[in-house]
Amino acid sequence: DSGVTQTPKHLITATGQRVTLRCSPRSGDLSVYWYQQSLDQGLQFLIQYYNGEERAKGNILERFSAQQFPDLHSELNLSSLELGDSALYFCASSVEGLAGEQQYFGPGTRLTVT
Amino acid sequence: GENVEQHPSTLSVQEGDSAVIKCTYSDSASNYFPWYKQELGKGPQLIIDIRSNVGEKKDQRIAVTLNKTAKHFSLHITETQPEDSAVYFCAASINSGGGADGLTFGKGTHLIIQP
Numbered sequence: 001d002s003g004v005t006q007t008p009k010h011l012i013t014a015t016g017q018r019v020t021l022r023c024s025p026r027s028g029d030l031s032v033y034w035y036q037q038s039l040d041q042g043l044q045f046l047i048q049y050y051n052g053e054e055r056a057k058g059n060i061l062e063r064f065s066a067q068q069f070p071d072l073h074s075e076l077n078l079s080s081l082e083l084g085d086s087a088l089y090f091c092a093s094s095v096e097g098l099a100g101e102q103q104y105f106g107p108g109t110r111l112t113v114t
Numbered sequence: 115g116e117n118v119e120q121h122p123s124t125l126s127v128q129e130g131d132s133a134v135i136k137c138t139y140s141d142s143a144s145n146y147f148p149w150y151k152q153e154l155g156k157g158p159q160l161i162i163d164i165r166s167n168v169g170e171k172k173d174q175r176i177a178v179t180l181n182k183t184a185k186h187f188s189l190h191i192t193e194t195q196p197e198d199s200a201v202y203f204c205a206a207s208i209n210s211g212g213g214a215d216g217l218t219f220g221k222g223t224h225l226i227i228q229p
Contacts, residue, residue, distance in 0.1 A: 002157065002159070004157075033216050033217075035216070035217075042219055042220075042221050042222065043158070043203060043205075043217075043219040043222075044219075045215070045216025045217060045218065046216070047216075048215070048216055056215045056216060058215070058216050090157050090158070099145060099146060099207060099208070100145060100146040100165055100207070102148065102160055102163060103148070103160070103217065104160060105150070105157035105158045105159070105160075106157050107156060107157045108156075108157050
């Protein structure tokens with residue numbers, strides 16, 4: 001158990017809908033990362049937050065957004081969902097979000113868009 | 115941006131033998147190289163990492179080597195056991211100046227330990 005928690009574990013929704021995925025980092029970690037894992041794209045970095053502020057952006061679609069709250073939990077919002085958004089979404093955390101820091105992953109949320 | 119290539123995609127070894135997984139990266143600015151193990155239905159688990167100022171690191175049966183000149187790094191697992199069966203991912207990260215970018219992952223290696 002990495003100490004990173006994610007809810008829900010599974011989510012099934014229809015095209016065009018909006019969903020929110022939630023992540024709580026390890027105790028003491030200030031930085032949160034979001035990743036998407038799909039069969040065709042593999043594991044891809046989406047976005048990073050540090051202490052409530054966006055720090056780095058990866059291959060995140062405009063339909064997706066995230067935020068980190070004062071209690072350091074983070075939410076990833078996915079809107080206007082398409083079939084291709086079906087994937088595993090992982091959250092990871094690290095202490096200060098600096099280069100070379102170890103990132104610890106949560107168990108993931110499996111999103112199925114029908 | 116960074117590109118990480120990983121080989122092989124599938125590796126089958128006899129229990130007790132060694133397994134080697136290789137990765138190459140494209141951006142010489144990459145300076146941190148972790149390896150993750152992912153079991154079915156679980157999130158990636160960090161098993162070992164190496165930084166660009168180190169050539170080799172070992173932790174019990176697992177070792178990682180880094181060749182900065184050739185931009186290669188490899189994972190070595192000795193005395194493989196059935197519980198080593200999983201998908202292994204290599205990754206690289208660059209310090210872009212304000213903090214870390216996310217990790218760039220290889221496509222993964224499915225390691226199968228034959229009894």
